[in-house]
Structures are given as structure tokens and as C-alpha cells.
Amino acid sequence: MADGVKIEIVSPEYLVLSAEAKSVTVPGAEGYFTVMGPHAPLMSTLRPGFVTVVDPAGAETRYFVLGGFADVNNGGLTILAEQARPASEFGRTEIEARITAAQEALNKAEGVDEKMAAQAELDQWKNLLLEATSTGVAH
Amino acid sequence: MPSLKDLKNRISSVKSTQKITKAMQMVAAAKLRRAQEAAVAARPYAERMGQVLGGLSQAYEGRPDAPRLLAGTGQDQTHLLVVATGERGLAGGFNSSIARLAREHATRLLAEGKTVKILTVGKKGADILKRGLSKHIIEQISLREVKTLGYGTAQEIGEKVLAMYEAGEFDVATLYYARFSSVISQVPTAQQIIPAKFDAAEGDADARSGSAIYEYEPDEEAILEDLLPRSVSVQIFRALLENNASFFGAQMTAMDNATRNAGEMITKLQLSYNRQRQAQITKELIEIISGAEAL
Numbered sequence: 209m210a211d212g213v214k215i216e217i218v219s220p221e222y223l224v225l226s227a228e229a230k231s232v233t234v235p236g237a238e239g240y241f242t243v244m245g246p247h248a249p250l251m252s253t254l255r256p257g258f259v260t261v262v263d264p265a266g267a268e269t270r271y272f273v274l275g276g277f278a279d280v281n282n283g284g285l286t287i288l289a290e291q292a293r294p295a296s297e298f299g300r301t302e303i304e305a306r307i308t309a310a311q312e313a314l315n316k317a318e319g320v321d322e323k324m325a326a327q328a329e330l331d332q333w334k335n336l337l338l339e340a341t342s343t344g345v346a347h
Numbered sequence: 348m349p350s351l352k353d354l355k356n357r358i359s360s361v362k363s364t365q366k367i368t369k370a371m372q373m374v375a376a377a378k379l380r381r382a383q384e385a386a387v388a389a390r391p392y393a394e395r396m397g398q399v400l401g402g403l404s405q406a407y408e409g410r411p412d413a414p415r416l417l418a419g420t421g422q423d424q425t426h427l428l429v430v431a432t433g434e435r436g437l438a439g440g441f442n443s444s445i446a447r448l449a450r451e452h453a454t455r456l457l458a459e460g461k462t463v464k465i466l467t468v469g470k471k472g473a474d475i476l477k478r479g480l481s482k483h484i485i486e487q488i489s490l491r492e493v494k495t496l497g498y499g500t501a502q503e504i505g506e507k508v509l510a511m512y513e514a515g516e517f518d519v520a521t522l523y524y525a526r527f528s529s530v531i532s533q534v535p536t537a538q539q540i541i542p543a544k545f546d547a548a549e550g551d552a553d554a555r556s557g558s559a560i561y562e563y564e565p566d567e568e569a570i571l572e573d574l575l576p577r578s579v580s581v582q583i584f585r586a587l588l589e590n591n592a593s594f595f596g597a598q599m600t601a602m603d604n605a606t607r608n609a610g611e612m613i614t615k616l617q618l619s620y621n622r623q624r625q626a627q628i629t630k631e632l633i634e635i636i637s638g639a640e641a642l
Contacts, residue, residue: 218395220498220584222388238564251399252564253573275577277570279399281561288395290498290577 213243214284215261217271219292224271225261232285233260234278243285250280257336258295258343259287270295270343295340303340306333351627354620358613365609371437372602379530379595385496386527386588393585396578403571404543414568416575419542420518425462427517428453429508429540431524431586432472433594434491439601441525441533441594446475448535449523453480464517468504468587496591498584505580512541524586525593531600533593540582543575 215232217224231244235257241250259271276289310333314326349357407413430449432442449472453463465484467473473487486507493500508520520541525533563570 216391218392220389220392220501220581221385223391236564237569249561250564251561251570253570277399277574279395286395288392288399290502 212264213245213247215287216284217259217273217287217289217292219289224292224294227261228264230262230264230266232262234285234287235259235273236278243280246282247280247285249282251277253277254287254289255332258339272298300337300340303333303337307337348623351620351623354616354623358616358620361609361612361616365606365613368602368605368609372599372606375595375599375602379592379599382588382592382595383527386585386592389585389588393581396574396581400543400571400574400578403567403574406567407571414572414575416512416541416579417543417571420515423461423519425464425517425519426456427508427511427520427541428463428465429504429520429522429583430465430467430469430472430476431522431583431590432467432469432475433590434470434489436471437601438594438598439604441597441601442469442471443475444533444535445523445525446472448537450476450480452521452523452537453483466508469590490587496587498580501584501587502580505576505583508541508583509576509579517541522583522586524590525597527589527592527596530596533597538582538586540579543578 212228212230213232214227215229216226231242233240233242234252235255236252237255238252240257241252254273254276256274257272259273261269261271263269272291272293272295273287273289274291276287276292279286279288307330310326310330314323314330317323317326404413404417407417428449430445432445436442449465453465453476456463463480463483465476465480466486466488467476467484468488468490470487470489470491473484476484488504488507490496490500511517512520519539522538522540524536524538526536528534
């Protein structure tokens with residue numbers, strides 16, 4: 209049994225990453241999950257967050273992904289994201305801009321459903337900021 | 348018969364035209380390479396998306412609870428034609444062949460008593476379709492300010508189309524663009540984007556065969572609903588990239604032809620210039636000799 213997992217991160221514009229990894233942690237819509245070695249077929253939508261790729265040598269690389277889905281099958285793990293780039297290119301200011309935008313959307317929202325959606329969006333970005341700060345990704 | 352001076356002027360003007368077309372050809376060739384790379388780089392995403400959606404949507408075939416983007420509105424009275432062309436001309440038949448395909452379809456739909464709405468992307472398509480179909484054009488999107496074609500551009504167009512669909516402004520959307528098959532051949536293509544149509548998942552079948560049942564998170568329906576709108580943007584993005592590559596391909600071919608024609612023209616003009624010069628010299632000699640003989 210192979211130990212690693214083949215990971216591909218694809219954005220609409222280009223193939224961001226194609227490599228062998230020891231494990232990959234993915235921000236699924238219903239929580240983080242980690243794929244190691246052969247995994248049962250799974251398909252999950254993504255929420256904005258960081259994908260952590262641990263290469264066979266044990267080094268971690270993070271990628272920021274936004275909107276899309278992850279597909280785990282025999283061939284490995286494929287992440288299709290509307291935006292995907294190395295976390296090092298992703299600054300703190302960007303998350304803060306998103307938070308401001310989400311806050312504005314919440315202020316403008318009318319009706320329960322819209323408010324709930326806007327609040328969820330805002331929380332999502334706030335959590336992401338916390339996470340980015342604690343892991344030292346964004347600066 | 349043009350005079351020697353006229354011929355000389357004409358030759359030099361054709362020469363400068365040739366220089367321009369030659370330069371345009373080289374610029375188009377350089378841009379084509381980049382556009383082609385972009386189109387190739389975008390392929391994996393679109394293909395994976397198509398495979399996954401193909402697999403998912405098969406399960407919903409013919410079911411009444413299928414998402415609207417997949418099942419359609421149940422009628423096909425109002426058609427939206429999204430016509431993607433270039434921003435510039437001088438590319439042979441590139442713009443007009445896309446516009447012609449769109450016009451044919453529009454005319455046929457109108458003859459069947461359907462309502463036609465046209466959304467043009469790129470200035471040239473709008474210019475051509477304005478003749479005869481101007482009252483059907485509902486919006487024109489210009490890509491003139493767009494330097495490098497990014498996903499964001501396609502997303503904006505996609506969201507616009509989706510918003511119109513949500514508002515019930517059309518039932519069927521078709522995208523017109525030129526598929527890039529090679530530098531000398533670009534195929535005008537019509538592709539239906541709403542309701543979504545997918546090829547039966549061919550590649551996906553191998554990946555899935557032997558694998559156990561897929562687990563979906565959140566669930567199949569939610570994933571499908573999340574992906575279908577994205578897929579519209581992805582298809583538009585892909586079409587724009589293909590179009591871009593096709594445009595430069597067509598421009599390159601057109602400019603290559605123009606350069607060759609200019610070369611032929613120069614040879615012909617040069618020939619008649621030389622003949623005339625010779626005739627003139629002969630004439631002058633005769634004049635001198637007969638003058639000398641008369642003495």
C-alpha cells in the first residue's frame with residue numbers, strides 16, 4: 209500500500225500544484241479533513257481557508273483556496289478552486305478587506321435568511337483571520 | 348499609363364504596408380503563443396469540472412427535483428445568445444464567422460416565433476450584429492480595458508447571465524465562440540450553457556470504477572447546486588480563452604497573407620517600373636541619335 213497521496217490543486221487559470229504528499233489537510237464545507245494514503249472516495253465543497261500539504265520529507269506548505277471542491281478518488285486528491293495560490297502570497301490585508309466587505313453586506317442585509325448568510329460569511333472570514341494569525345501564515 | 352514617379356511612390360507605399368503587416372504578424376504570433384499557453388493551462392480545471400458534473404448530473408436525469416440550472420425552466424421560448432468575438436478587426440474572417448453563426452441561429456429562432464436576446468462580448472460582434480438585429484441586443488460587454496484575460500472577467504459575465512436567469516429573463520442560453528483547433532483553422536462553435544449539458548462522464552468512469560460508493564459532503568444536491576453556477580463561469584472563461592487564441596491565430600494567418608500579397612504586388616510594380624524606365628532610356632537614345640543624324 210502506498211503511503212503517500214497524490215495531490216493536485218487546480219485553479220481556472222492554471223495548475224497550481226501537482227505533487228506527491230504525505231498528507232493533505234483540506235478545509236471542507238463541514239470541517240477540516242486530512243487525507244493520508246488511500247482514502248475512501250469523497251467529494252466535498254470547500255470553504256475559504258488554507259490547504260496544508262505535508263510533503264514526504266515532512267515539510268509543510270500552505271495554500272489559500274476559495275470556492276470550489278475537493279475530489280478524493282483512487283487517483284488521489286484533486287482540489288478545484290476558483291482561487292488558489294500559495295499562502296505566502298496571501299496577505300493579512302486581503303482577509304481584513306474581506307471582513308470589511310462582509311460587515312457591510314451584513315449591515316445591508318434584509319430578512320432573516322440574508323442576514324444569516326451574511327453573518328456566516330463574516331464569521332468565516334473572522335475565523336480565517338484568527339487561524340492565519342495563529343499559524344503565522346499572514347503577516 | 349502611370350508615370351515613373353507614380354510607380355515609384357506606389358512601390359514605396361506598398362513596401363511600408365508590407366512592413367506593417369509583417370510586424371503585426373509577428374506580434375500576433377507572440378501573443379498567440381501566450382494565449383495558447385493560457386488556454387492549455389485552463390484545460391485541466393474545465394475538464395475535471397465537466398467530469399464531476401457529468402457524473403453528478405446523470406443521477407438527476409429526468410428527475411423533477413433537479414436543480415433549475417440543469418433541468419431548465421421547462422420551456423424554450425426565450426433564447427439568450429452570448430456572442431463572444433474579438434475587440435479588434437484585421438483578423439480575416441474571425442469576427443464575421445462567429446457573428447454569422449450567431450445570426451443564422453437568431454434568424455432561425457425568430458422564424459420559429461421565439462424571442463431572441465443577444466449579449467455581445469467584444470466590440471466587433473456588436474458592430475456586425477447591429478445590422479438587422481440591433482433591437483435584440485440587450486447588452487454589450489467590452490473587453491477593451493482587459494489587459495490579461497483572467498477568471499475574474501469571465502466570472503463577471505457569468506454572474507450577469509445567472510442573475511438574468513434567476514430573474515426569468517430567458518430559458519436557454521447559448522454561447523458562441525471560435526474553438527481553436529490550429530493556427531489556420533478556428534471553428535465557430537455554439538455551446539449551450541443553460542440548461543447545462545454535459546457529455547456522459549467518460550474519463551470519470553475509469554477513475555470511479557472499482558472504487559466504492561462516493562461519500563458526499565455536504566450532500567450530492569448541495570454540491571451540484573454549488574457547482575452548476577461556477578460551471579457557467581468556467582465555460583465562459585474557457586470560451587474566452589479559446590476565442591483569444593483563435594483571434595491571434597486568425598490574425599497571424601491574415602497578416603501572413605497580406606504580407607505575401609504585398610510582396611507579389613511589389614514584384615509586379617517593380618517589373619513595370621523597370622520596363623518603363625527602359626522604354627524611357629530607349630526613347631531618349633533614339634532622340635539623341637536621330638538628332639545627331641539630322642545634323
